[in-house]
Amino acid sequence: MNDLLHIEGYVSPGHALNPLHGMNELGKLGRLLTHYPTTDLWELDTQRLPVPLAKLRRQCRQFAENFMAPNVKTLDEASHAEPGSLHPAALQLLKDAGRAGLMTNLLPAPLGTATLMEMRFPSAFRFAIQVEELARICGGQMLLLSAHHLGLAPICLSGDLRALWKFVRPMTQDFIKGIPHLFAYAITEPSAGSDAEDGHGALANQPRVVAKRQGQGYILNGRKCFISGGDVARHISVFAALEGEGFESWTCFVVSADNPGLESLRTELKMGMRASSAAELCLTDCYVAADAMIGGLRQGWALNRATLNSSRYPVAAMAVGMARRACEIALEYCLQTQLGGKPLLSYQEYQLPLAQMIAETRAMRSLVWQQASGSLQSHQSEASLSKFFATDRAQAVCEMGMTLLAEHGLHSHQGMEKLLRDIRLTRIFEGTNQINRLAVIEDLQPLLLDRLAGRCGTVSV
Numbered sequence: 457m458n459d460l461l462h463i464e465g466y467v468s469p470g471h472a473l474n475p476l477h478g479m480n481e482l483g484k485l486g487r488l489l490t491h492y493p494t495t496d497l498w499e500l501d502t503q504r505l506p507v508p509l510a511k512l513r514r515q516c517r518q519f520a521e522n523f524m525a526p527n528v529k530t531l532d533e534a535s536h537a538e539p540g541s542l543h544p545a546a547l548q549l550l551k552d553a554g555r556a557g558l559m560t561n562l563l564p565a566p567l568g569t570a571t572l573m574e575m576r577f578p579s580a581f582r583f584a585i586q587v588e589e590l591a592r593i594c595g596g597q598m599l600l601l602s603a604h605h606l607g608l609a610p611i612c613l614s615g616d617l618r619a620l621w622k623f624v625r626p627m628t629q630d631f632i633k634g635i636p637h638l639f640a641y642a643i644t645e646p647s648a649g650s651d652a653e654d655g656h657g658a659l660a661n662q663p664r665v666v667a668k669r670q671g672q673g674y675i676l677n678g679r680k681c682f683i684s685g686g687d688v689a690r691h692i693s694v695f696a697a698l699e700g701e702g703f704e705s706w707t708c709f710v711v712s713a714d715n716p717g718l719e720s721l722r723t724e725l726k727m728g729m730r731a732s733s734a735a736e737l738c739l740t741d742c743y744v745a746a747d748a749m750i751g752g753l754r755q756g757w758a759l760n761r762a763t764l765n766s767s768r769y770p771v772a773a774m775a776v777g778m779a780r781r782a783c784e785i786a787l788e789y790c791l792q793t794q795l796g797g798k799p800l801l802s803y804q805e806y807q808l809p810l811a812q813m814i815a816e817t818r819a820m821r822s823l824v825w826q827q828a829s830g831s832l833q834s835h836q837s838e839a840s841l842s843k844f845f846a847t848d849r850a851q852a853v854c855e856m857g858m859t860l861l862a863e864h865g866l867h868s869h870q871g872m873e874k875l876l877r878d879i880r881l882t883r884i885f886e887g888t889n890q891i892n893r894l895a896v897i898e899d900l901q902p903l904l905l906d907r908l909a910g911r912c913g914t915v916s917v
């Protein structure tokens with residue numbers, strides 16, 4: 457393949473009929489207006505980003521390739537770990553990510569490690585850039601690192617400086633020293649998954665994790681399930697209803713892992729993202745002091761929804777990273793595999809789906825970047841539509857990749873089957889894609905009601 461002057465069906469890059477060649481022959485101004493270098497599309501996108509984000513993107517790619525790629529197989533195939541135990545490779549990854557600043561870069565010093573230049577951009581955008589790079593290499597390791605930011609989000613979004621100082625600063629100091637200090641986010645209950653994310657469902661459901669006032673603090677009782685990293689986190693942002701009240705009374709409490717009332721019952725054996733645990737947690741007369749409350753009494757529902765608004769962009773970005781990997785694997789396979797004495801890439805039957813996969817991936821990224829970069833506050837409709845659109849399309853891209861590789865795609869060393877196992881999970885967590893579709897309409901509700909009442913004209917999208 458290296459010696460080929462052109463791919464079948466195309467004139468060679470140096471031929472007069474090749475558009476780039478012709479553009480290069482134009483006069484100086486013509487060249488300036490038309491000619492462009494042949495650049496890897498990832499590189500092109502990176503160059504077009506503002507400098508601090510381009511730097512972050514390169515750093516994350518390098519980190520993923522150097523520190524995550526060597527563990528992909530080990531952590532995906534490791535036997536199911538006991539709750540609370542971390543595989544040595546996962547532990548090392550957390551230390552390395554901490555030292556690289558990837559666990560602490562939501563906020564600037566003295567609370568975190570984001571630079572002031574980075575802070576000019578919405579955190580959802582920065583985090584989407586980071587997560588795409590990590591998800592491209594391994595969905596499970598990415599989730600192990602990223603669920604931590606989900607756990608921190610309600611504290612950061614509460615704007616509660618006391619809580620930031622109390623919880624976030626020590627976490628940053630630990631990670632800088634190479635000591636893993638994870639946070640986790642606990643909203644899901646055995647009887648409330650979507651109902652913990654959708655107001656209409658929450659209205660009819662009764663929360664089972666309940667906080668009861670005791671002295672200066674609260675006693676928490678109940679169970680949370682499917683909590684990413686919940687068994688290995690040092691702190692968990694737990695959402696609980698006040699005794700005798702519904703989800704509207706939800707209050708967020710930071711519970712320390714060494715609290716005697718907190719127990720990790722088990723972790724799920726998941727189809728994908730196996731480097732990250734999903735734990736069932738039991739709270740039994742778990743006492744938390746009043747200063748463990750985040751954002752104030754009955755402010756949990758709003759904090760939960762705000763957290764999901766900002767975390768759904770990174771989930772969309774996970775999908776972009778996985779779709780991008782599917783494209784890379786498929787391109788490589790079509791270059792290396794021969795049919796009738798020629799590389800598969802010589803056949804249009806392979807070129808057409810490859811072009812479709814690349815276009816789909818770039819369409820997802822354009823959507824995510826455009827929506828996530830738009831505003832410092834994450835809007836629900838924009839975050840939710842990015843999430844369901846990107847994760848649905850990414851699964852389609854991975855399916856296309858599997859079709860191209862056929863039975864070769866089933867072999868774990870190719871990486872395609874793992875992508876398919878991992879991508880499916882992104883369509884479930886942070887709200888199933890059905891719930892995210894409903895969230896788009898929910899966000900438009902005030903305008904739609906105004907339209908119904910004749911108070912405004914056409915509601916445009």
Ligand SMILES: Cc1cc2nc3c(=O)[nH]c(=O)nc-3n(C[C@H](O)[C@H](O)[C@H](O)COP(=O)(O)OP(=O)(O)OC[C@H]3O[C@@H](n4cnc5c(N)ncnc54)[C@H](O)[C@@H]3O)c2cc1C
Pocket residue numbers: 603641642643644648649650651653654657681682683684685726729734881884885886887888889890891894
């Ligand atoms: C890998 C993984 C990691 C996770 N990590 C976390 C975590 O860190 N913290 C956490 O709190 N949770 C976590 N979750 C839980 C996740 O958020 C829930 O699984 C998700 O919200 C769906 O809830 P459920 O599984 O109970 O499904 P259900 O709510 O029982 O839904 C079942 C089906 O009904 C549909 N449905 C439900 N209500 C409606 C409706 N009103 N209209 C239309 N369709 C509806 C759903 O779309 C779905 O298809 C994780 C889940 C996974 C898979």
